[in-house]
Amino acid sequence: MIACLSSNLPNLHSTPTAPGQTTSEPDSKPQARKLKSSPQLNRWSRARAVRSGRKLDRLGHRSPQSSVNFKVRDRDGVDLEPERISDGEDNVEAMEGKSIYMVSDGTGWTAEHAVNAALGQFEHCLVDRNCAVNTHLFSGLQQFCQIDDVEQLMVIIKQAAKDGAMLVYTLADPSMAESAKKACELWGIPSTDVLGPITEAIASHLGVSPSGLPRGAPGRNFPLSEEYFRRIEAIEFTIKQDDGALPQNLQKADIILSGVSRTGKTPLSIYLAQKGYKVANVPIVMGVELPKSLFQVDPEKVFGLTINPLVLQSIRKARARSLGFRDEIRSNYSEMDYVREELEFAGRIFAQNPVWPVIEVTGKAIEETAAVVLRLYHDRKHKCSMPRISKRY
């Protein structure tokens, strides 16, 4: 379900489906009539009202039985007038499942990553839909110059309160983080600061103050570092080497992945490339000879991938359906006997190359297989008693 903020647009409900995401019709009752003016105007009028001592009643149709009070001091120290929000007919609470709002003055990817990881702890109820969660990421607050960023933050938090949502924030600007914290406390919204505690701990550890500048802020330009060029080179190399292409380049790869079709070589290669590793992947197809160069490179950088035959068959069936069975030559591609034989064929190749670790990918997300590959890779390089991935900043 996609619902929109009610502050600026009068008829704002429009819910085309994001690519592949399951969405459903939102409560289509208009919310806009509650806030007729722009947030900027609201803020000004509130600030004026506060100064003049006048009482405000902008929300003409307050629902007294379910209201929330809040009082927030804005950046300039002006107390924002206490308001009440109705959760009557025009709320979004009615939407199925609980909502998590994520707010960032940067890209928002840290908040998204943390929420994703934490939601992994609730798979037992998410998978069978006993609980459903809607996440809404609001990012780049400082990049919308038309209205003040604290005001935007308050609009989002107000909507979170209406929506019965919790708030997760990564706000590099300390005054923004403080505003978010206070507003959530006052509105009774559960909130978590993802970036603050770790930034404070690092600041104290390094004895250096954080810049307080979010990503993309003026004055915090991304430097074109070696690391940046290395990562781009790794991505470009990895794309060119996909699916066994250019076997003459295998010696240039940091990591070579080998396995039968649908063991996840391509997405794994790309994931590792994003982390700066040049990856080549070499498919194993029954009856097709592997490139000679695969056996001439340092075997310590080759990783075999294997998978449970039943799971592989179901993945291949889905794949064959999506391909529309156009590939005549491989019509037996998802047949159980063929699947088993091909995995055994791969198994014999792995057995002949005992230095290659063979990684079981069944039931593993790409990120998990990547973690296993990189632990082994760094372990082999550094011969540590416990694998670690070390970096220098």
Added chain:
Amino acid sequence: MIACLSSNLPNLHSTPTAPGQTTSEPDSKPQARKLKSSPQLNRWSRARAVRSGRKLDRLGHRSPQSSVNFKVRDRDGVDLEPERISDGEDNVEAMEGKSIYMVSDGTGWTAEHAVNAALGQFEHCLVDRNCAVNTHLFSGLQQFCQIDDVEQLMVIIKQAAKDGAMLVYTLADPSMAESAKKACELWGIPSTDVLGPITEAIASHLGVSPSGLPRGAPGRNFPLSEEYFRRIEAIEFTIKQDDGALPQNLQKADIILSGVSRTGKTPLSIYLAQKGYKVANVPIVMGVELPKSLFQVDPEKVFGLTINPLVLQSIRKARARSLGFRDEIRSNYSEMDYVREELEFAGRIFAQNPVWPVIEVTGKAIEETAAVVLRLYHDRKHKCSMPRISKRY
């Protein structure tokens, strides 16, 4: 700098350079003589000693002037004997810069992501090397069956104490998180729990207890969801469409990126593909006609990329160097006049297609440009007053 744990291997210092990472020689004085037996044996002997009331003095060469006391209750409730660690001649403190240890019983990517984001707040001292930071990621604790995971955790924390490091942890298992917290408190190590607070907040919000199972734990298999297949399909599509390939498929893309060479189309495409979007990128080359299909697709999904000519020239120079000037046809590739003209050529195409947003990528990391593209993309789809990215779990 790469340093290894001292617990298992007697001569464990070996520091080949990770791909492209700047590393330097570690303090090569052997640390292994301090801990001669395996951690499992140490633990047993300590537990036995505790039960018998015997005093332990395993560390024969304690440095009394700089010692740390700790006492940790292990999982079975056995008090581990207070120990002292020297930070004398054999410590790793001497290595340049401060260390951050990251420990996870899952993949460790959440800890890594959070630390990366937080370090972004210290770019002002990292870039000019006024402060240097070494990070060490220890992940998948539960996957090493040869020794107990709490024991491993203690070995790592002990090393962190020696190393003068701080600890960042994401431990899904609550007893592990508790052990880490206590050990850090007792050893005086600054520590941050990245996953705990957000997981607790979500648990309370959903009214559901977290599983406590880290990624990759038995019983927490990754389900082959629609989302999983969609993401893989997006990655495969995006690779096939790279660099203007298969223009007949442009209508199948969710997002189309267009811009001159070295505006970051490929890494941006791949980053977006990892998030589940099918991306095609179409290069703009002066004098080369763009595919007709680019002007036949929904213009709302096309994004132009542009960049400052001086920055583009320096990127192209680096590129030309790495290519060894092999590309004769494009010998003027990094010449300033050509760079300017090509950007103007692209600018005219963008002007003729006013629906395409033109994104300035100068000084932006891939993640930042991706955030801008996705905000615009979702904004156009959902016509919200403030762009948001919504998902359903």
